[in-house]
Amino acid sequence: MISLAQYIKKSATYKIFSNIFEECIKFLNTIGQIAQIGFHLIKCILRDGISFKELAYQCERFGISSLPITLSIVGMTSIIVSSQVANEMVKQGGADFIGLLMTILIVREVGAVMSGFAITSMIGSSLASELATMRVTEQVDAIDVLSVDSVGYLFIPRVLSGIIMMPLIVIVASAIGIVLGGITSNLFSGLTYRAYFTSVWLGLYMKDLFVSIIKSAVFGGAIALISCTCGYYASGGAKGVGIATTKAVVWSFIAIVVWDMVFAMLFFF
Amino acid sequence: MSIEVRNLVKKFDDKVVINDISFKVSDGEVLAIVGFSGSGKSTVLKLISGLIPYDSGEILTSSGDIAMVFQYSALFDSLNVFDNISFALRERKDLRKKYSKNDLQKIVAQKLELVGLKGIENKFPSELSGGMQKRVSFARAIVTNPNTILYDEPTAGLDPMSSTLIEDYIVSLKHEINAASIVVTHQMSTILRTADRVIMLYDGKIVFEGTPTDLLKQDTPYTKQFVTASLEGPMKMKA
Ligand SMILES: Nc1ncnc2c1ncn2[C@@H]1O[C@H](COP(=O)(O)OP(=O)(O)OP(=O)(O)O)[C@@H](O)[C@H]1O
């Protein structure tokens, strides 16, 4: 005979719920860590200033090295969307609105979100594995023992580079996406460039551009902060580096989607 | 008093790794900590340097810098040797901007010469042998002239001559700046050349305390087993 308590503990439902509960605790814990580090960084910047040499290096890494992949992903998404949209719109007699629709889509959503995903997979993973490797090879300890603030030293240039570079990347990627949308509409649906770009101007709102820039700065900072935090708290050898990197990518993806929703609610309803 | 440890206890999860140990190291003294692998030597150094928190007890150190030479060097692999050694001078809040580029070059060159590695400023850690990395990490740790120095196996993996070089330097630091030092080591030569006193750890406890000569007398089961490196004795290898 087993008691009811034992029976419940053995049941699959209990296991599932206790797992979910555990994950929720870990989730809150990670959010706590990220917030704590975020506050610490602000304090450090106000107190000690910024090392511009290191910042320049990190900006180059964040922006330049990721550009080909980011542009390809945003560009291809624009081609796919415009090829679907243009055809249908021409059929329905809405050819004049293709440029407007593409612009709104790209500036409001596709540019920032797709760039965010691309940057996460390239830069986020590399930041996380870099810091995690430093952690498990005791390089982070070495920084601390030399009485240098390891969080400030490692995070400030990396997070700031994300905040600075991400809007630039998104602007370039969005512009290329809009142009590619025009070319695609022309090739597949016979839309003239003139018709497309006239309507692009109509869809280009100042407010959208502004929100897009703020949004991408938030994405860039969030990706860098989350990835660095996951790496910084890694533990346990090569396996720990792998776990930290996975965690960084998953969390950054989630953060992008959640922030995107927050921005949509704040600015477009 | 320069380093004083009182009733120190450290657990990892439920496993007691340091079980109520107390010892003192005065200024100008070198204490060697010996013991088998896994006996908690590195943990003691990490506790003293403040890298990990302890569960109970007390650690008192005199004011001033604490330096630590890590068991596996822990050089910054994205920085070259020059930037590694000058790291604290460039990045520490209270020191940065105090030294010009020229000063830094002079200091780094001098420290490199001291560990027998002149002229390798521009090399990266991955281009160095394990023993060279160890010596660079030694140079990095002592660059701020700390008065409390913790060495985690500073001579492990070094050839006999490089070992002697490091050992002599440990001794000269204790004379010159009256540093209080702790040397974790397995190497008899290092114990004999540097240590004023030796403590042996086993199972998180101190099982022997005395001078290097006492250690060599082998008049306790623990010292006997350690010096003869025997598998028979009170200390058992554990998985
Ligand atoms: N971060 C940690 N988490 C859990 N257990 C740990 C951790 N660090 C050390 N330990 C455990 O503490 C014990 C002592 O480890 P420590 O590294 O201090 O040994 P050591 O005496 O330096 O050994 P060695 O001579 O091999 O370097 C070991 O049993 C080890 O498994």
Ligand SMILES: [Mg+2]
């Ligand atoms: Mg050790």
